[in-house]
Amino acid sequence: MPLFPLFFFEKVTPTPLKKVTLLHHTELAKFLGLGSLTPHELQSWLNGESRIPGDQRISTRYAGHQFGVWAGQLGDGRAISLGELITHKMGRQEIQVKGLGMTPFSRRGDGKAVLRSSLREYLCAEAMDALGIPTTRSLALMMGEGAVEREEIEFEATTTRVFPTQIRFGHFEMAFHFGKKSELQALVEYTRSQFFDGASIEEMLHAVMDKTARMIALWQSVGFCHGVMNTDNLSILGLTLDYGPFGFMEDFNPHHICNHSDREGRYAYSEQPRVGMWNLERLFVCFSDLVTRERLIALLETYPARFQTHLLGAYRKKLGLQEERPEDLGLIESLLEMLAESKFDYTFFFRSLSRYQAGRLESLAGFRDHYPESLESSSFLARWLTRYQERLILEGSVDSKRSAQMLGVNPKFVLRNPLAQEIIASTSAGKTEALSAWYQVLRSPFQEHPEVETWAGPLPPNLKNRILSCSS
Ligand code: AMP
Ligand code: MG
Numbered sequence: 001m002p003l004f005p006l007f008f009f010e011k012v013t014p015t016p017l018k019k020v021t022l023l024h025h026t027e028l029a030k031f032l033g034l035g036s037l038t039p040h041e042l043q044s045w046l047n048g049e050s051r052i053p054g055d056q057r058i059s060t061r062y063a064g065h066q067f068g069v070w071a072g073q074l075g076d077g078r079a080i081s082l083g084e085l086i087t088h089k090m091g092r093q094e095i096q097v098k099g100l101g102m103t104p105f106s107r108r109g110d111g112k113a114v115l116r117s118s119l120r121e122y123l124c125a126e127a128m129d130a131l132g133i134p135t136t137r138s139l140a141l142m143m144g145e146g147a148v149e150r151e152e153i154e155f156e157a158t159t160t161r162v163f164p165t166q167i168r169f170g171h172f173e174m175a176f177h178f179g180k181k182s183e184l185q186a187l188v189e190y191t192r193s194q195f196f197d198g199a200s201i202e203e204m205l206h207a208v209m210d211k212t213a214r215m216i217a218l219w220q221s222v223g224f225c226h227g228v229m230n231t232d233n234l235s236i237l238g239l240t241l242d243y244g245p246f247g248f249m250e251d252f253n254p255h256h257i258c259n260h261s262d263r264e265g266r267y268a269y270s271e272q273p274r275v276g277m278w279n280l281e282r283l284f285v286c287f288s289d290l291v292t293r294e295r296l297i298a299l300l301e302t303y304p305a306r307f308q309t310h311l312l313g314a315y316r317k318k319l320g321l322q323e324e325r326p327e328d329l330g331l332i333e334s335l336l337e338m339l340a341e342s343k344f345d346y347t348f349f350f351r352s353l354s355r356y357q358a359g360r361l362e363s364l365a366g367f368r369d370h371y372p373e374s375l376e377s378s379s380f381l382a383r384w385l386t387r388y389q390e391r392l393i394l395e396g397s398v399d400s401k402r403s404a405q406m407l408g409v410n411p412k413f414v415l416r417n418p419l420a421q422e423i424i425a426s427t428s429a430g431k432t433e434a435l436s437a438w439y440q441v442l443r444s445p446f447q448e449h450p451e452v453e454t455w456a457g458p459l460p461p462n463l464k465n466r467i468l469s470c471s472s
Contacts, residue, residue, distance in 0.1 A: 005186035009058040014048025015101025017144025025140040031089040055083040059103035064170035064232025075105025099158035114154040121243040122159040127442035135240035169283040170232035176286035211238025217310035223249030223346040227259035248414040249346040252339040320402035338384040345458035354406035411445035418463040
């Protein structure tokens with residue numbers, strides 16, 4: 001069966017990487033039933049050099065709003081789907097390689113990807129999955145000897161992604177805004193029947209809204225900034241999709257912008273929830289011939305509450321709170337204000353708080369080593385801890401139990417940009433040890449890994465808070 005209704009894809013011919021090397025592949029090879037292929041066979045299939053029975057080679061047609069502006073047709077300019085696999089462990093999964101050359105949707109691009117951006121996407125998707133955040137997964141990272149021109153000349157590379165479907169908000173926008181009514185209908189039917197258990201259109205839209213709200217709430221809870229939340233980068237399944245200039249928050253700043261092309265901060269950390277709703281509105285517009293305007297508006301208006309429920313749930317877990325109480329919203333808001341004032345390293349703060357023993361500031365001695373004045377009695381943190389402690393007492397929280405639970409939700413390691421850069425540097429130099437080692441760490445981010453303690457943060461000032469360009 002084709003991966004999409006007809007209008008939405010074109011058959012393509014991949015351009016294999018030259019003298020390709022398989023730098024790394026994940027355990028998904030096994031789960032996807034590709035375990036019987038040798039690494040060389042896997043490499044040659046993913047590089048477009050060989051075929052396996054039933055595979056397909058297609059790129060899809062989508063449109064989108066980029067930075068708030070209608071951008072017209074975009075499409076998979078450098079991504080080629082090799083088809084789908086039906087598996088015992090993971091159900092239906094599509095395999096898509098990014099960087100195998102030009103497609104009918106490449107516009108002015110070269111269809112290539114460089115190692116830097118491929119490795120970032122490859123590792124971050126796997127890291128996000130390990131953090132429990134819905135995302136596309138990664139199968140393989142490959143590098144070739146061909147040169148790719150960006151700000152500098154770089155080596156060509158590909159990352160292979162895996163997902164039940166890549167359908168984006170932009171696929172619906174493509175049909176709707178180009179007046180393709182029957183094609184839109186076909187896409188809606190296909191999406192509903194294949195990926196939403198045959199739900200009605202309204203039920204499906206409700207689910208998309210809820211999944212989007214949940215995904216963004218979880219991003220906020222780990223300090224993740226996506227950087228390019230254009231409608232063509234939003235998955236209908238609420239999966240984190242298209243990792244570009246993303247960043248994990250280091251020193252907490254709600255207005256942090258991770259993408260330096262985003263001059264106005266449209267996609268700043270604090271804007272992400274609102275952008276989620278704006279994007280949903282762009283999606284819902286495409287359903288205006290299928291659902292009444294009143295129903296669409298009513299549905300959209302439930303987004304803020306859904307988002308807040310997911311966000312509260314995520315922060316309650318981060319704070320080790322078992323019960324839901326009305327004062328929790330205030331406690332969490334004051335926590336975020338305190339963090340913004342204090343500019344603590346976001347990940348390190350929550351990891352440290354996971355060892356807090358109520359009323360005993362000495363349990364935060366490791367935190368004080370990095371932030372010497374943070375616990376003085378007049379500090380924002382000390383004042384917030386008093387409030388937290390009162391809340392803990394209300395539910396009779398037991399330190400040891402809470403701590404164990406919090407250490408399982410507050411990661412010690414996230415893919416900080418400077419860390420990604422280190423891994424990229426050594427991998428470009430032909431050494432894959434760091435890549436393999438960090439893959440393991442990022443797949444178990446709640447474990448201690450004392451051998452790489454320094455990367456748990458906070459990082460020294462010369463490394464912190466780097467932002468990245470879009471050039472990928
Ligand atoms: P992105 O910012 O990566 O989400 O890409 C936005 C659009 O540009 C998508 O339609 C991509 O397929 C396309 N694109 C990005 N980079 C390239 C490239 N090197 N060659 C062709 N198309 C590209
Ligand atoms: Mg994209």
